[in-house]
Amino acid sequence: MERSKIQVLYDATHALFSQEGLPTFQQIHNLKKLLDKIEAIDVGIDEWGLCDSPISDASDDSSKELLCGQGFSEITYIHIHECDDFSMGVFCLPAGKVFPLHDHPEMTVLSKLLYGSAYVKAYDWIALDSTGCQTIGLGGKVVDEVMKAPHEPSVLFPRSGGNIHSFTALTPCAILDVLSPPYSEDFGRPSTYYSDIPIPSLNGYAILEEKPMPTDLIVQGAPYLGPSIVTVHDYNNFAQMAFHNYV
Template sequence: MSLVQRIARQGKITFSAHYSALTAGSTEAPDLQPLLALVNELKSSDINLPSNPAVADITPPDSAPAAFIDILRDNHFTIAGFLLRRGSSMPIHDHPNMYGICKVLYGKVIITSFSPPKRIETSIPHSHGFSYYMAKDEGAEFFTAASPCAILTPNSKNLHTICAMEHSAFFDILGPPYNSFENRNCHYYQEVPKTTVFDQEKAKELDGVRVLKRTEQPPMFYTSVKSYRGPPVDVRKL
């Protein structure tokens, strides 16, 4: 059985159990360790991606800053791959009530994370209906293929932006997946000066906190689609 099939099978076990626990009223976090142990073994060759940054096939098609590779969609979790062109960035976005596992397969990325935002109740002239939030700054971390997975949870590092220092690819698991019917929409944010919503004195007191403005998806960020060419993932074996 291929490694990606084993990952998919463990993902089903992990997030199906989590869903059942939530349905029963539990707030306990899922046990991610068995899944993390498998994903940390993953290499670009395991999903038939070239690992040489000089190979043109590893960059998104056309001029897109990123490409999306759909590997598996399930009611309880999803698996995807992303290619990022050198110098491109995924804007700040969230994962409401979701867990995420991100494993870089080649290249180098910087992930800057924020913990879940709290809406700021304020009346700002000319705000054009935008909402503003305070979020804890969790800092920036470098990740390469040699790094362990980056992890996000509903309460920690749930928002992030990913910047590619080189042509890069990463493997991405989200559980449960985005679902507008269950209030798990993806929202985008832009960092703004604290003085946008606070006076100078209050802004100075907010050490380690960022002010984010919720926005639409930035038009300069979009993804093309690349076909998955790795070992088949048989949903009947999950």
């Protein structure tokens, strides 16, 4: 049976981020190419809100309907998978909504704009001071543009590529994220939010200051309706069952 696109992405992501040592740029590039093949329908979303078409390559899930891409009234997160090594999910934003400036501590992040358009602003640290109660420092802007699908996936690293970024939905849009490792309060990888104060005398630079999570930031959850993913855990369980049945 042919694997779905999201299964191929999962398999490659697991192979890359579960290995010993850091991935190479070529390995990241190869994963980026796989991510670029993913479309909204491959993760169970109907961009135009028709909501009456079965998922095209879902095999056993073919009876499921799709989520309406135009129907979200709040920022919505669709959880696809999470393990110790990485997480996969989709943020769906209605027009006008803002996901504020936030960071990805010690993470590699690959993102694909599945549909729509968004204004993206991203910084990397030039200098920072985290010795006090709040982190504050100088950030250099590395992205300041409107992204419109189709757009090649973006890649950010712990200290480059725009690790601190924000999204403003200009139209309804969806962003598929692959994060490695995932956010974790227990392992010192919380999501931190920032305000940015541009420096008039230094074009492209701003003072970034940590702030509490905005009280008006609402992120709802929605079920993942795309093709089922067979995880490594599933493989292991199947092998154990097969072994016990054999003996």
